[in-house]
Amino acid sequence: MNKYIVVLGNFDGVHIAHQELIKNAILIAKELSLKPLLVCFNPHTAFIIKEGHRLILTREDKINLLKSEFKIDIFEIEFNNEVAMMGYGEFIFNILLKVVDIHTLITGYNFRFGHKRLGDTKSLACISSSGKFHYICINEMMLNYIPISSSEVKRLLSMGAVGLAQKLLGRNFFISGVVCHGKKLGAKIGFKTLNIEYPENLYVPLLGVYLVLVSLNVGKFYGVANIGIRPTLHTDNSIIVEVHLLEFDLEVYEEDVKIELLQFIRPERKFGNIEELIYQINMDVSAASFILKNTCYATEIANNV
Numbered sequence: 001m002n003k004y005i006v007v008l009g010n011f012d013g014v015h016i017a018h019q020e021l022i023k024n025a026i027l028i029a030k031e032l033s034l035k036p037l038l039v040c041f042n043p044h045t046a047f048i049i050k051e052g053h054r055l056i057l058t059r060e061d062k063i064n065l066l067k068s069e070f071k072i073d074i075f076e077i078e079f080n081n082e083v084a085m086m087g088y089g090e091f092i093f094n095i096l097l098k099v100v101d102i103h104t105l106i107t108g109y110n111f112r113f114g115h116k117r118l119g120d121t122k123s124l125a126c127i128s129s130s131g132k133f134h135y136i137c138i139n140e141m142m143l144n145y146i147p148i149s150s151s152e153v154k155r156l157l158s159m160g161a162v163g164l165a166q167k168l169l170g171r172n173f174f175i176s177g178v179v180c181h182g183k184k185l186g187a188k189i190g191f192k193t194l195n196i197e198y199p200e201n202l203y204v205p206l207l208g209v210y211l212v213l214v215s216l217n218v219g220k221f222y223g224v225a226n227i228g229i230r231p232t233l234h235t236d237n238s239i240i241v242e243v244h245l246l247e248f249d250l251e252v253y254e255e256d257v258k259i260e261l262l263q264f265i266r267p268e269r270k271f272g273n274i275e276e277l278i279y280q281i282n283m284d285v286s287a288a289s290f291i292l293k294n295t296c297y298a299t300e301i302a303n304n305v
């Protein structure tokens with residue numbers, strides 16, 4: 001069996017501290033001619049503990065990103081009630097060491113595990129001293145005094161601070177899905193939109209209007225998106241992402257789409273009538289165009305993103 005340099009955790013969002021941990025594992029593995037391996041939990045440990053938990057990256061997007069950008073192998077531990085109830089020692093000896101042949105285990109300073117999260121870095125250092133594996137604990141990484149964690153990324157998204165979230169993630173927060181059919185009211189009010197249903201397990205940022213970058217099979221396009229329940233014209237409470245492309249008129253249905261949030265423009269509102277809504281959407285389009293022409297995104301367009 002191979003001996004692995006293992007990084008362990010949930011890795012939701014694969015933020016820049018996660019990325020550093022992964023790069024460390026890859027580097028050490030290379031030096032020792034061993035293989036790096038990311039061990040995470042499926043589902044995320046919070047799903048068992050908190051119903052309705054939502055993720056920064058869906059499981060599928062997380063795996064795709066880890067494989068394409070970091071080229072690291074992934075081993076998912078099935079996380080269920082039985083594993084959640086295990087003491088930390090039992091988890092290490094009966095699960096982790098049984099399924100993965102670990103040479104070195106790497107976790108961050110705040111890694112907690114086992115029943116009631118009683119296991120921590122001290123427990124890992126203690127268990128590793130028995131000689132079963134080496135253990136490396138990585139000190140806290142911060143970004144200009146901002147803590148880097150999945151919870152912090154979510155806090156920023158809940159305030160519409162997508163620029164700061166981008167700094168912690170090292171990429172834009174995005175929503176991926178399949179273009180679905182709306183009620184076609186958008187075309188009637190003068191704004192054709194491309195709609196996707198909000199993914200069930202994905203974290204919901206502050207509802208409202210955003211400047212976005214849309215990736216479709218035919219290319220990338222800037223747009224203005226509303227993420228919300230559209231209270232003016234709709235009565236159901238399901239969250240939809242609706243994008244009006246700024247300079248293109250495309251008819252795409254059933255196609256995979258990725259929508260990256262670039263800048264928050266305003267919160268979603270219930271308007272008194274359709275004329276007020278149309279007036280506001282015109283203002284949103286102007287705001288988005290202004291941002292594109294007068295900020296760093298203007299350079300990106302020039303470079304044909």
Ligand SMILES: Cc1cc2nc3c(=O)[nH]c(=O)nc-3n(C[C@H](O)[C@H](O)[C@H](O)COP(=O)(O)O)c2cc1C
Nearest residue numbers: 182183184185186226230231232233244268269284
């Ligand atoms: C840029 C933009 C901003 C929007 N803002 C709001 C809003 O603040 N409140 C609202 O009720 N609906 C808002 N909408 C949603 C419209 O009500 C929606 O486009 C219309 O209901 C068409 O729905 P359909 O896709 O089912 O045809 C917005 C749509 C866009 C494209």
Ligand SMILES: Nc1ncnc2c1ncn2[C@@H]1O[C@H](COP(=O)(O)OP(=O)(O)OP(=O)(O)O)[C@@H](O)[C@H]1O
Nearest residue numbers: 009010011012017107108110111140141149150151
């Ligand atoms: N800022 C950080 N500095 C160092 N290590 C980190 C940091 N953030 C996470 N890690 C480590 O990365 C691994 C995966 O992190 P995990 O997803 O479990 O937690 P997290 O990013 O801190 O998220 P949450 O906010 O949900 O606790 C763990 O070993 C964790 O200790």
